[in-house]
Amino acid sequence: MTVNQMELQNLRHLIGSHANxxxxLRFYAQQCQDAQIKQMFEQGAQSAVNTRNKLMSFLT
Structure with a gap:
């Protein structure tokens, strides 16, 4: 699959947004005292990692 310049820019933006x-979310999880809310933030962070990795797969 070939990615054109605009698609590449969009992928970079999306990858950066998911990294951010x-x-x-990891910072928020570290600040939480409530175990359920902490877990929610950690799951969100892992979801962002998974999505970022999937987006990065389009670059190879």
């Missing part, structure tokens, strides 16, 4: 979301 992961960092924020």
């Amino acid at each position: 979301a992961e960092k924020k």
